[in-house]
Amino acid sequence: MAYLIQGETGDWEVVIGLEVHAQAVTNAKLFSGASTSFGGEPNSQVSLVDAAMPGMLPVLNRKCIEQAVRTGLGLRAKINRRSIFERKNYFYADLPQGYQISQYLHPIVGEGTVTLDMDDGSTRDVGIERLHLEQDAGKSMHDQDPTRSMIDLNRAGVALMEIVSKPDLRSPDEAGAYLRKVRSILRYLGTCDGNMEQGSMRADVNVSVRKKGESGLRTRVEVKNVNSVRFVMQAIEIEAERQVEVWEQGGEVRQETRLYDPNLGETRPMRSKEFAHDYRYFPDPDLLPLDLDEDFIAGIEASLPELPDTKKKRLIEDLGLSAYDAGVIVADRETADYFETAAAGRDAKQVANWLTSNLFGALNKRAVGIPESPVTAENLGALVGLIEDGTISGKLAKDVFEVMLETGKAPAVIVDEKGLQQITDTGAIEAIVDKVIADNPGQADDVRGGNEKAIGWFVGQVMKASQGKANPGQVNALLKQKLLG
Amino acid sequence: MSDLRDLSIADAAEALGKGETSSVELTNACIAAIEANRVLNAFITETPDLARARAKESDARRAKGDAKGPMDGVPIAMKDLFCTEGVRTTAGSHILENFVPTYESTVSANLRDHGAVMLGKANMDELAMGSSNITSYYGPVKSPWTRLGANVDLVPGGSSGGSAAAVSGRLAIAATGTDTGGSIRQPASFTGIVGMKPTYGRCSRWGTVAFASSLDQAGPLTRTVEDAAIMLQAMAGHDPKDSTSLPFDLPDFRAACVPNVKGMKIGIPKEYTLDGMPAAIKTLWEQGVEWLHDMGAETRDVTLPHTKYALPTYYIVAPAEASSNLARYDGVRYGLRVEGDSLDEMYELTRAAGFGAEVQRRVLIGAYVLSAGYYDAYYVKAQKVRSLIFKDFSDAFEDVDVLLTPTAPSAAFALGEKMDDPIAMYLNDVFTVPASLAGLPAISVPAGLDGDGLPLGLQLIAGVCQEQKLFRAASALEAAASFSAKPGGV
Numbered sequence: 001m002a003y004l005i006q007g008e009t010g011d012w013e014v015v016i017g018l019e020v021h022a023q024a025v026t027n028a029k030l031f032s033g034a035s036t037s038f039g040g041e042p043n044s045q046v047s048l049v050d051a052a053m054p055g056m057l058p059v060l061n062r063k064c065i066e067q068a069v070r071t072g073l074g075l076r077a078k079i080n081r082r083s084i085f086e087r088k089n090y091f092y093a094d095l096p097q098g099y100q101i102s103q104y105l106h107p108i109v110g111e112g113t114v115t116l117d118m119d120d121g122s123t124r125d126v127g128i129e130r131l132h133l134e135q136d137a138g139k140s141m142h143d144q145d146p147t148r149s150m151i152d153l154n155r156a157g158v159a160l161m162e163i164v165s166k167p168d169l170r171s172p173d174e175a176g177a178y179l180r181k182v183r184s185i186l187r188y189l190g191t192c193d194g195n196m197e198q199g200s201m202r203a204d205v206n207v208s209v210r211k212k213g214e215s216g217l218r219t220r221v222e223v224k225n226v227n228s229v230r231f232v233m234q235a236i237e238i239e240a241e242r243q244v245e246v247w248e249q250g251g252e253v254r255q256e257t258r259l260y261d262p263n264l265g266e267t268r269p270m271r272s273k274e275f276a277h278d279y280r281y282f283p284d285p286d287l288l289p290l291d292l293d294e295d296f297i298a299g300i301e302a303s304l305p306e307l308p309d310t311k312k313k314r315l316i317e318d319l320g321l322s323a324y325d326a327g328v329i330v331a332d333r334e335t336a337d338y339f340e341t342a343a344a345g346r347d348a349k350q351v352a353n354w355l356t357s358n359l360f361g362a363l364n365k366r367a368v369g370i371p372e373s374p375v376t377a378e379n380l381g382a383l384v385g386l387i388e389d390g391t392i393s394g395k396l397a398k399d400v401f402e403v404m405l406e407t408g409k410a411p412a413v414i415v416d417e418k419g420l421q422q423i424t425d426t427g428a429i430e431a432i433v434d435k436v437i438a439d440n441p442g443q444a445d446d447v448r449g450g451n452e453k454a455i456g457w458f459v460g461q462v463m464k465a466s467q468g469k470a471n472p473g474q475v476n477a478l479l480k481q482k483l484l485g
Numbered sequence: 486m487s488d489l490r491d492l493s494i495a496d497a498a499e500a501l502g503k504g505e506t507s508s509v510e511l512t513n514a515c516i517a518a519i520e521a522n523r524v525l526n527a528f529i530t531e532t533p534d535l536a537r538a539r540a541k542e543s544d545a546r547r548a549k550g551d552a553k554g555p556m557d558g559v560p561i562a563m564k565d566l567f568c569t570e571g572v573r574t575t576a577g578s579h580i581l582e583n584f585v586p587t588y589e590s591t592v593s594a595n596l597r598d599h600g601a602v603m604l605g606k607a608n609m610d611e612l613a614m615g616s617s618n619i620t621s622y623y624g625p626v627k628s629p630w631t632r633l634g635a636n637v638d639l640v641p642g643g644s645s646g647g648s649a650a651a652v653s654g655r656l657a658i659a660a661t662g663t664d665t666g667g668s669i670r671q672p673a674s675f676t677g678i679v680g681m682k683p684t685y686g687r688c689s690r691w692g693t694v695a696f697a698s699s700l701d702q703a704g705p706l707t708r709t710v711e712d713a714a715i716m717l718q719a720m721a722g723h724d725p726k727d728s729t730s731l732p733f734d735l736p737d738f739r740a741a742c743v744p745n746v747k748g749m750k751i752g753i754p755k756e757y758t759l760d761g762m763p764a765a766i767k768t769l770w771e772q773g774v775e776w777l778h779d780m781g782a783e784t785r786d787v788t789l790p791h792t793k794y795a796l797p798t799y800y801i802v803a804p805a806e807a808s809s810n811l812a813r814y815d816g817v818r819y820g821l822r823v824e825g826d827s828l829d830e831m832y833e834l835t836r837a838a839g840f841g842a843e844v845q846r847r848v849l850i851g852a853y854v855l856s857a858g859y860y861d862a863y864y865v866k867a868q869k870v871r872s873l874i875f876k877d878f879s880d881a882f883e884d885v886d887v888l889l890t891p892t893a894p895s896a897a898f899a900l901g902e903k904m905d906d907p908i909a910m911y912l913n914d915v916f917t918v919p920a921s922l923a924g925l926p927a928i929s930v931p932a933g934l935d936g937d938g939l940p941l942g943l944q945l946i947a948g949v950c951q952e953q954k955l956f957r958a959a960s961a962l963e964a965a966a967s968f969s970a971k972p973g974g975v
Binding site (some may be wrong): 048051052053054055056057058059060087089091092093096097098099149151278280281282285286287288 | 567568576581690691695698728729808811813817819828829857
């Protein structure tokens with residue numbers, strides 16, 4: 001179902017490419033030893049190098065290279081054996097060196113692929129153009145003083161991985177799915193925490209439109225620094241509609257950089273001062289070309305975790321989960337880990353059911369995530385275990401689950417405390433059955449007389465008499481034996 | 486005790502070792518000379534108190550038998566391009582007029598750790614851009630040399646002009662310099678001393694104010710070849726804080742200073758000549774060839790066909806890097822700030838006031854050659870030519886051990902000459918720039934005087950990391966030339 005914008009002159013298709021800036025998980029910055037932790041006092045995490053003091057030189061942090069290669073492998077991308085750091089020159093108050101060290105012609109990671117899981121269970125491959133390493137800039141604060149701007153350099157020099165997609169995305173939904181998938185992969189890999197609110201993951205969105213059926217690309221507009229999946233989707237929708245309007249009114253879309261304003265629901269051009277046009281890139285003479293050897297790459301490859309696509313395949317093929325359940329479970333590493341722990345040694349399909357139908361709903365109601373779940377993975381697994389071994393019935397299990405949500409207690413403890421163990425002792429059940437038959441001679445005769453359906457009524461009575469604890473299968477068998485001989 | 490100031494590092498070390506003098510005594514002699522020769526303007530910042538304190542420490546170490554080697558207690562001048570902790574570091578520029586680093590450059594720290602005594606921060610062309618020391622914001626340096634029978638102030642060369650004037654004028658026993666396209670060798674040639682640029686990467690660039698990162702190299706200015714070897718040994722060495730620092734242990738440079746070239750092959754590159762070059766330089770060059778030949782070296786002509794492109798290549802690469810390296814001087818965090826009504830205006834006013842004409846010219850050239858549409862035609866092409874120049878040298882060093890050339894195409898000129906013609910000024914570097922582009926070690930050895938009684942140097946160039954060959958040949962050249970002239974008044 002293609003996403004099309006109905007214009008006055010016909011249908012328009014949207015062409016989208018995303019540049020994701022992902023802050024690499026490292027203790028130190030890309031070229032200095034200063035800390036990268038979030039939320040420090042302004043300018044408390046700034047080395048001489050970060051402040052671009054005279055004579056200071058960058059020294060590449062090996063951990064950042066590892067994270068970039070790790071991410072590249074996770075994106076099923078080509079790892080370039082030689083990459084080159086270049087200087088991107090522009091003046092801004094939060095850019096101490098007067099240039100950003102980035103990679104331009106020779107990035108560390110080349111082409112790769114991300115597989116999107118769409119809501120209807122289908123998948124779609126999106127091309128990765130490249131991933132390169134670059135320094136983050138500092139932060140300008142314009143609200144600290146009536147006349148001056150203040151600069152916080154804590155973030156200056158932090159390693160960013162810029163992941164550039166090919167213009168393969170065709171709808172806001174796909175762009176959203178792409179961002180979620182990239183974030184999921186980064187989190188699985190442990191290379192970026194994917195926290196868009198804190199700015200550790202940001203996106204620039206390239207949008208253009210073209211008439212349905214057109215093969216070339218029209219002028220694209222870059223919407224910079226969008227900081228949530230929702231805003232990315234909104235920005236695309238709004239910007240694409242703006243462009244359609246411009247074209248249809250006989251205008252020309254200008255190649256420019258715009259900002260998305262979620263409050264006004266519009267995109268608008270950045271002031272030209274916020275965007276230099278000629279960056280005068282050239283190889284940074286303070287740094288040697290980065291050459292990676294095969295052992296280094298192989299070592300990282302060997303340490304990769306199972307990634308969502310592989311995990312999904314395994315959950316479907318080996319554990320028999322539905323594609324939908326598997327997709328939902330692997331989307332988030334914490335959920336997947338939760339599931340794997342809960343399902344260890346249990347009926348995986350049943351665990352998946354409890355997770356997606358019961359736990360997710362309950363957590364949503366409480367507005368918490370998997371890490372805050374009062375029901376631990378071990379306890380959910382144990383609950384399914386109690387059903388499997390017949391200790392409790394599925395129906396009782398739902399009651400136990402409610403108590404687990406409220407108290408966080410282990411299901412066995414709850415069952416014990418409330419005496420909810422299923423009665424499987426044939427003698428005990430027989431006694432109840434006999435009593436119920438004896439108390440209801442008329443109904444018993446009815447069954448004996450050929451109304452076998454009425455046996456269901458007896459089952460209900462026995463269950464009621466046992467407070468739901470009698471094993472329904474045994475009850476059924478005993479009643480049949482006693483009433484029908 | 487003016488003769489104390491005339492000691493070489495090697496002689497001073499010996500005298501100190503024998504207790505014939507003390508570091509305090511040597512240092513005081515230099516301080517007195519600095520004060521008596523302020524007319525030379527060799528220093529931007531004098532640090533006599535610090536020097537005396539360090540000299541005292543050195544003497545105390547020696548008294549305890551803990552002397553650290555031949556540099557211990559030796560008073561030296563520090564080019565003001567090296568950041569020195571707690572001591573103002575201007576790089577010859579207005580933009581860093583009040584900049585006091587909180588850190589010590591690796592080179593100056595190495596020297597300090599070897600016990601050298603810093604007398605002060607030597608004057609220099611602004612941000613190391615110049616060949617005559619006239620671009621310094623703190624005024625030009627006057628060479629201690631004068632033409633026979635003429636009373637005209639001469640330039641000491643540049644950019645390490647203050648260092649050269651201090652060493653040749655006997656204000657310091659030795660000095661640090663930096664050489665991007667000839668900034669050690671050319672002033673050494675102009676002032677009759679030894680100036681040595683090691684292989685790129687031998688000396689760490691950490692803490693040295695950057696001009697052109699792929700070319701900048703620190704090195705010694707001394708009065709003997711052996712001193713250059715001693716001082717380089719203390720300055721150089723691998724530094725993990727500089728990614729382009731060579732990861733090798735240093736050979737024993739001093740041990741290589743044997744004036745014996747028997748069996749060495751000396752190449753004479755025919756391209757190292759210039760229309761209108763003074764006859765005295767050509768003659769001296771031929772003389773140099775003869776000396777080495779007479780001492781048993783095999784001399785042969787070689788060709789370095791891309792030499793003529795070296796200067797234009799240099800004046801693309803160096804300004805390109807400089808335009809970017811100097812972007813950090815923006816008035817935001819340190820150094821000069823001239824307030825404006827907007828950020829851009831502050832940048833413009835600060836940099837217009839902070840940088841002199843030559844620096845501004847090079848920043849403009851650099852920005853131009855890197856700009857969209859010109860990058861391929863200038864910067865990329867220059868990089869290609871640079872590799873051809875390197876290959877010229879590599880080919881030559883298949884056949885010979887070192888090359889012998891003039892250091893500069895002229896003797897020192899007068900203050901005020903060549904001032905309004907940047908191209909004529911750039912030609913000063915024509916013989917020194919090729920080795921810089923190729924990252925090769927090279928040394929200028931004082932070899933004779935011209936008709937005006939001004940010193941002329943000859944340059945030796947060796948292959949990558951072949952400093953030992955360089956010191957060996959330079960020692961022989963030094964012995965043959967037995968240059969003993971001193972500037973008047975010394």
